[in-house]
Amino acid sequence: MNAWHMDGEMAVAYLDGEMGPTPAASVEAHLLACDRCRDLLAPHVPVSRLDRVWAGVADAVDAPVPGPLERLLRAAGMRGHTARLLSAASSLRLPWIAASSLALFFAALASGETTRWGLLAYLTIAPILPVAGVALAFGPHGDPAHEIGLAAPYSMFRLMLMRAALVLGTSSVLAFVTGWAVLDGGRAGEWRMAAWLLPSLALTGLTLALSSRFDPRHSGIAVGAVWLAGVVVTNLHEPNPVLFGAASQAGYAVVAVVSVALLVVRRREFS
Amino acid sequence: MNEHETWTDARLVDAVADQDRRALEVLYARHAPWLVIRLTRRCADPALVDEAVQDTFVAVWRAAGKWKGQGEVAAWIWGIGIRRLLDQLRRRPAVPLPAYEQVMVSAEEQVLLGIEYGELGQAMNRLSPELRAVVQATVLDGLTTREAGRLLGIPAGTVKTRMMRARTMLREELA
Numbered sequence: 001m002n003a004w005h006m007d008g009e010m011a012v013a014y015l016d017g018e019m020g021p022t023p024a025a026s027v028e029a030h031l032l033a034c035d036r037c038r039d040l041l042a043p044h045v046p047v048s049r050l051d052r053v054w055a056g057v058a059d060a061v062d063a064p065v066p067g068p069l070e071r072l073l074r075a076a077g078m079r080g081h082t083a084r085l086l087s088a089a090s091s092l093r094l095p096w097i098a099a100s101s102l103a104l105f106f107a108a109l110a111s112g113e114t115t116r117w118g119l120l121a122y123l124t125i126a127p128i129l130p131v132a133g134v135a136l137a138f139g140p141h142g143d144p145a146h147e148i149g150l151a152a153p154y155s156m157f158r159l160m161l162m163r164a165a166l167v168l169g170t171s172s173v174l175a176f177v178t179g180w181a182v183l184d185g186g187r188a189g190e191w192r193m194a195a196w197l198l199p200s201l202a203l204t205g206l207t208l209a210l211s212s213r214f215d216p217r218h219s220g221i222a223v224g225a226v227w228l229a230g231v232v233v234t235n236l237h238e239p240n241p242v243l244f245g246a247a248s249q250a251g252y253a254v255v256a257v258v259s260v261a262l263l264v265v266r267r268r269e270f271s
Numbered sequence: 272m273n274e275h276e277t278w279t280d281a282r283l284v285d286a287v288a289d290q291d292r293r294a295l296e297v298l299y300a301r302h303a304p305w306l307v308i309r310l311t312r313r314c315a316d317p318a319l320v321d322e323a324v325q326d327t328f329v330a331v332w333r334a335a336g337k338w339k340g341q342g343e344v345a346a347w348i349w350g351i352g353i354r355r356l357l358d359q360l361r362r363r364p365a366v367p368l369p370a371y372e373q374v375m376v377s378a379e380e381q382v383l384l385g386i387e388y389g390e391l392g393q394a395m396n397r398l399s400p401e402l403r404a405v406v407q408a409t410v411l412d413g414l415t416t417r418e419a420g421r422l423l424g425i426p427a428g429t430v431k432t433r434m435m436r437a438r439t440m441l442r443e444e445l446a
Contacts (some may be wrong), residue, residue: 014308015308017312021395021396021403021407022395022396024312025395025407025411028309029411031305031309031345032343032345032346032349033343033345033346035280035301035345038301038302038304038305038345041304041305041308042304042305043304044304044308045303045304045308049317049321050299050300050303050304050307052321053303053307053321053324053325053328054296054299054328056321056325057295057325057328057329060325060329060332061292061329061332062292
């Protein structure tokens with residue numbers, strides 16, 4: 001198709017910049033359309049240079065694209081490595097958050113439907129979600145970066161606390177939003193909308209404190225089971241919001257404080 | 272050895288859009304060398320050229336889906352490459368661009384080239400280096416007025432007036 005081609009002499013002249021601007025211009029225009037002449041130039045670029053640039057390309061291409069949470073944390077001013085460590089936890093990933101909101105949504109829906117049991121389903125589920133999330137946010141089973149974390153010069157205790165805070169934060173926001181959107185705040189009674197907050201703090205704290213001795217998964221399951229059992233026993237015959245009453249709330253506050261104290265005392269167990 | 276090497280550029284870009292890393296590698300092997308050489312003619316600093324070439328192929332990887340499938344892949348890559356070079360230049364303090372300075376050509380060569388490349392070539396060569404650089408940046412490199420201005424270190428308005436002058440001169444030469 002194209003009768004005009006570069007010969008070796010022209011290629012060298014072009015390479016060395018010894019070609020006048022006009023012929024160089026036509027060479028450049030021709031190069032865009034002719035792979036034969038492009039191949040003529042290729043041997044003149046050192047392989048080592050091309051390999052070095054390619055290594056840079058490969059690095060950039062193979063680097064994982066930061067997830068939405070990681071980008072959010074970085075935008076909030078967190079340093080890159082901390083953001084990545086934090087968001088590695090599976091309970092901080094989108095599927096987990098989606099599953100949590102779905103569970104909350106149905107719990108809230110059920111709570112809105114049944115008049116007799118009131119808000120029970122919603123208030124029961126809301127504190128369990130952060131417990132499950134925290135139980136899976138660290139330790140050898142839930143944390144894909146666990147082994148890297150062990151070897152990294154980074155306090156595991158600090159990492160665990162930050163992840164727990166993030167999990168607690170996301171699930172609290174979810175619970176608030178779902179409660180507000182699905183259950184009409186005024187009709188359900190304002191205070192009850194937040195009645196899950198202290199239980200979720202207490203249960204999460206307890207899970208963390210237990211995790212200083214046991215596998216976080218087992219701690220989470222145990223705490224969750226106790227909570228569920230408590231809810232079932234108190235509501236066996238008729239709806240009884242005693243677990244969310246004022247006395248119980250005070251109890252949760254105590255449990256939360258004691259758990260945090262225990263955590264601080266036993267913080268060395270985590271590293 | 273590898274089937275990718277028999278593919279056309281267009282097919283390779285489509286494959287790159289589907290995250291085919293091997294396709295990017297073949298595309299790189301085909302297009303990096305001439306891109307290095309052509310960018311070197313625009314900017315003499317090899318470190319900047321290397322950065323620009325690297326950025327170009329990372330951009331190819333990320334933006335392959337945006338390629339419309341029309342025209343030459345090489346032209347598309349060049350369009351990315353020259354703009355990445357501009358980005359590099361913007362980040363550094365001003366560097367002289369010897370590529371746009373006049374290359375000294377002996378009188379004998381000038382005549383030979385003039386014969387070889389006809390009237391237009393002669394006319395082009397008779398343009399002042401400043402005018403020719405503007406023609407080169409806008410017509411050949413496909414840059415906008417503003418981008419050409421940035422590459423040449425002159426205001427966009429100057430690029431426009433020089434381009435106009437070059438056009439008039441070429442018209443007179445060829446009339």
